[in-house]
Amino acid sequence: MPDLLIELFSEEIPARMQTRAGEDLKKRITDGLVEAGLTYAGAAALTTPRRLTLAIEGLLAESPTIREERKGPKVGAPDKAIEGFLRGAGLTRDQLEERDTPKGAVYFATIEKAGRPAAEIVAEVLEATIRNFPWPKSMRWGSGPLRWVRPLHSILCILSDEAGTQVVPLEVDGITSGDTTAGHRFMAPNRFSVTSFDDYAAKLKRAFVVLNPGDRAEHIWNDAQNMAFAAGLEVVDDKGLLAEVAGLVEWPVVLMGQIDDEFLDLPPEVLQTSMKEHQKFFSVRNPKTGRIERFITVANRETADNGATILAGNQKVLSARLADAKFFWENDLRVAKSDITQWTRALENVTFHNKLGTQSQRIGRIAALARELAPVTGAEADQAEKAARLAKADLNSEMVYEFPELQGLMGRYYIEAAGEDAAVAAVAQEHYSPLGPSDDVPTAPLSVTVALADKLDTLTGFWAIDEKPTGSKDPFALRRSALGVIRLAILNELRVKLREPMQAQVERNRSAARSVTIDDVLDFDSIEDFDGVGNASELSSKEITGDLLAFIHDRLKVFLRDEGIRHDIIDACIAMDGNDDLNLLVKRARALNAVIATEDGENLVQGFKRANNILTQAEEKDGVEYSYGADVKFAETNSERALFAALDQAQARIDPALTSEDFPAAMSAMAALRGPVDAFFEDVQVNTDNDILRRNRLNLLSQIRQVCSSVADLSKIDG
Template sequence: MSDLLIELFSEEIPARMQTRAADDLKSRVTDGLVEAGLTYAGAAAFSTPRRLTLAIEGLLDASPIVREVRKGPRTDAPEKAIEGFLRGAGLTRDQLVERDEKKGRVFYAVIERPGRPAPAIIAEVLEQVIRNFPWPKSMRWGDGTLRWVRPLHSILCVLTSEAGSETVPLEIDGITAGNTTRGHRFLAPDVFSVTGFEDYAAKLKRARVILSASERSEAIWHDATNQAFASGLEVVADGGLLAEVAGLVEWPVVLMGEIGADFLALPPEVLQTSMREHQKFFSVKNPATGRIEKFITVANIETADNGATILAGNQKVLAARLSDAKFFWENDLRVARGPGLSVWTDKLADVTFHNKLGSQKDRIERIAALAREIAPAVGADPDLAEQAARVAKADLSSEMVYEFPELQGLMGRYYSDAAGLPPEVAAACQEHYSPLGPSDDVPTAPVSVAVALADKLDTLTGFWAIDEKPTGSKDPYALRRAALGVIRLVVTNSLRLPLTRIFAENSWSTDLLSFFHDRLKVFLKDDGIRHDVIDACLAMPGNDDLTLLINRARALQAVLDTEDGTNLVQGFKRANNILTQAEEKDGVEYSYGADVKYAEEDAEKALFAALDSAEETITPAMVDEDFATAMQAMAALRPAVDAFFTDVQVNADSPVLRRNRLNLLSRIRTICLQVADLTRLDG
């Protein structure tokens, strides 16, 4: 057994590509080794801005000998057939084995392929991986044909065993694999050799390189939070930025700097966004006021002045950036407090939403009308809902949102407050885009809910009207996300909002409702509700009322999760099958007339009583939409149904008994189908 160490050393790899590249290196190399017969005990991949590293433990020293037995023609077969078999097997006639079989003696070829040494296999696999590496973007340099994300400088490929370490012989486009690498570009640029992974990792750290991205992240966060805490402040958590910054440095040096006093009055989100997007700075806030007061930057070098020069340069660049943000903010406030948000809304008449759906201003008019219509159903004031819808997208014309599009909605809230609009309107400006994804918060304020629903429903109905629906994996207008947003808004707020009233009578209404049903299946999957359970509920009246539909599906799934519920469904299906066959055979419908006076067996009489009791509970429960009670009453039929099929012969010799019992089965079907269409359940 041996251990393998691979390092691909290059110019700086973009931070966003590093993690995926390390995973690809691991999977492609290990897959190639295993396919060639080299199994291993474990593997780990690492990345820094200048290197991809793979460490493999417990690798076989050679691929195993392969023994294959091939059956050939009979010994008395034509000579040409035997010669063809020999060519395919790569053997001579005297190497064949003869065996007796039922149809005579048959030739067999026993082929043994010797194993190959690990270095030869590793070299072959690694060259293929490097030449075909799946970088999102790659480049060529010099006169070679090799493509890499940035110029590749060296390849380290060392195989270590108890006998020592050896370099795997490999050469690609003039780059010869060796056992050397380099440390930090500035702090330890000299070449050094390594004998294996432990030696490699230890020497890298001495050379100011932290190999593990997670270790770099932990070091950054530890130092950043400690420095902030020492000043009575705290770092604003930002996992995405932390991962990105850890991919920008090999030896993180955390520095905390000052934000100019002129900029402290900017909204904290503006400061945070500007520093994050342009400088890759972490925001440091005062927990007492929520105000952003300082920043954290991460350098890739230690300096004699403890970073003072670096901070001075960063603060100078930051001041220039924040001066722009301050200018945008003050200009926007003058508009909001002066002419008002309608100035921005009017500008949206010149912004095309879609060439078949008009401008953004046209869309705002539609959303405003729809928000007013929806408002009573969500408990919102219609006037406020319409007012909020008319200004919710005004900030799209603001200078701040033009510079930082990710602040749309949030800036609308600030500008609405500045314009003196009601707080419900300001909240809707910020919240109407939500929820944007499965983890996003769902608005609950009535006016916000009305505008959020109107926004998403206008998008869906508009694109369905022009036949621009998602196809396969393509969804350029994020219509699946919009539908899931509507579902989450409805479910979270327990809204009763029949969708067909909103869709009105249009040729595409049924198709759009079906799209919602498909999205609902995706949404309910996390609740453990099966697709066939939803199908059983979709077949019932009111399937455009998502709240009613979900309540019914959850109640049915809860019953099916019990033994009584599962067994009752089987009893129902048995009753339905017998009844359907009898109706087809007799040409009549057995849907009424079951009378207990014709019951002869105790189990038969007990089923009559059980059905009467269930119906007394189910009928009013369904009127009250108390699906849980109705379905529990349905499940309670299980013992009586089981006993009936055990003790009673449905197709009795007596026509009267047979007809009465078939009509009794019809009662089972009718009562159960009040709750859900159980015929659509699997199994």
């Protein structure tokens, strides 16, 4: 079985595209080969800035011969029908076989497709892959129609086995396949031939190319750590930057440079962000002080002066970048210390959304909601309002304008510089969290209050103008905001009933949407973009809130899925009163989930459903509601009397448990009904001919439904 080696050699591929390109090459080639009948033992894709490589082991030398049998028309069918069948099968009439079937004699054709050599199939699949490769962005060059991410220079495609190496003949827009490649652009640019993947990888390494991106990343990280450790420092971990830098070089040479003393007092986050975004440098930190004191850069070549010239050039460019950052920092500090509120006032001229007004108006709505939420979250109301009004002030700072990813963090520095309390300053950074399912959740009462207000305002605002997520589209990240509300409430064990504050915030946003005028909004491309007073949803604030709460409940189902809690169990709890208290809802769902997982709980659900079905059918048939009047004096059997007693005992345990929100105890009391309910149905015929007994037993079933439904709506449980 031969091995296949493919290399597509081009100008530099953007680092962010390399991993996906390797995966696409592997999938398209292997899928195409298998579809053509060529199976293989294993495949691996490797990438460097200038090449996509695919190595396939144990490929079949040729596709297998395929025999296919087709059933044709009946013997004696019209000639046109037979001729059409022959054309489709590629046969002549004398090659057909007549066979008797239950429906008479029928023509059958046996079609044999001979196998094809692997080289022929590989050439077809590779050409189709190159011509239709799914680059996010591609370009044309020269006069040919071929599009590639950067100009494609050569195609290496060989099949190798014990007998030797064969070049797979192929031509794409004047580029002819061969068995040669080139090494490092500067250190070994000459082309050389290869005979197998092992030969290819070894010769590339001698030509200063590390083929495996994982090996390049490991080499960079180890050298960087060793250099930092030797200087008594440590490298700031950044896996994303490491992967990107590994995609920028074929022969990584790690160098450590010095940051000028005048920049060392800048906030470490500013230094780190500036170096990462502009220069792709790793930050090197002093573990004793937390200051960023040096940087790591990765060159793509070795030099006679051991990188001294490269470092000098990088340090010169870095100093210019950091001079800008220092200028922004010092200017922002002057503003913050003199009057930080001028930034918030300036947000009156910044549009948040063309239907919801300015950032300043939004901040006012968040501040009002934060004041209302403060008693529930344990924050002081005046502090919560102040923190909410300052939390987004840094959006107007020069530093955040240059580095948007520092929003919130810089706000914390500036608010502290303005003389505000550290807890108020922390809100600026923490109120954006959590940004995702793995992001940290703030726990400080002020931060929790403003974070919750911010996310609820986002949700109610876009619901108020009917800009809800549809399908996979969620341009305003509203699903993320809903998950943030859920995690804030549950992980901080907040006992907040969301319906009332959400409805109030919907009304505030509806008022804002109605009041937006063309003069308030600065970013319209044309007058047609402005919706005027038609911005607000036509639904009432109560209806909007109900719809939004249902959306949050849907996200809660996703959140609890990782705990193994099924959607139907959550639905059974959502059907109960107080479903706008997410913490209460989750406690109920967890307790119900634990009970349903037991044999008693599972069987009780079946007994409940049986009782509910019998009762529902009887009520529909009789046109009455059997909801009261069950009397133990009409009980005929011991099991019937035992059920009366068990229901009274369960209710006596359930009521105080629900009052104290001890859901495990309430669920346990409900599950204890399993035995008496089962015994009742085994011994008793509910729909007896005796009307008195029938009514009494139906009312007893109603009592089962009432007792169980006080804990959860078991009718929502599947199965």
